[in-house]
Amino acid sequence: MEYLPAYNRILKEGGIIALSTSANNNPNVRIVNYCFDENNPSVLYFSTSSDSNKIAELTGNEKTAFTTIPTSHDDTPHVRSHNAFVRKSDLSLNDVKDMFLKQTPDLAEMFEAVGNFLDIYEIHVKEADVVVSMEDAGIIIF
Template identity: 35%
Template sequence: MDYVQGFKEIMEVSGHLALATSADNKPNVRVMSHFYDADQGIVYVSTFKQSPKTAEFAANDKIAFTTLPEAATGRLVRVTDATVKKSEHSVYDLEAGFTKNNPSFAFTLKEAGPMFEVYEFHFNEAIVTMGHMQMETITL
């Protein structure tokens, strides 16, 4: 089983992930829209400026996330050692990526685009689950 190829396939179609952050020793998990830029090896998320999430990012840049399991196969990607940083890109720069797997984001962007900031998730390893008891850690 090719777990690197599985990683690429899962990240290509995944539109949402569960993001774990922690600030002041208080963990928090939320579901977010995202997209993966395979050429750069970066996950991008957008969030409202000055949201509680941005304060958590500023307090602790260490994060973890998992894609939501695919309904038919249960395949997912989990990353336990990532960092987050504010991107130099705007949501408009990355519109095609954000709307590819989440077409409804186009409406959100039209209505509230200037209120968004973009953040980048950087990581070197991922745990790829291809099915029941079929998982492997890969280096990217």
């Protein structure tokens, strides 16, 4: 089975991931909103303040892992990766705002209130597990 369509569908249906960080061998996990462009599916975008603890941790170790969070208890579709890295994007919030709001319209109020303080970061996915169901899972490599 080709898993890119399922990967895109799962990422479109979500909007929140659990993103791992690690500093001095101390792991951490953060819940972040994300968006992505189906024309460039190996990159997910998230916004945060550049002086946040998560960015300090990622600056010291850009390697990351993440998982989408299943939206239903009846099924388990999710995407997870332990082969990804984070870097600060050259894009601004204005460049990706429409993608964010298409995926998660509720972010409009937050962007209005604190958007001037947010930077955009990119999660570059090299490989991901795509779990369509308990019986159907595969790997995609970018």
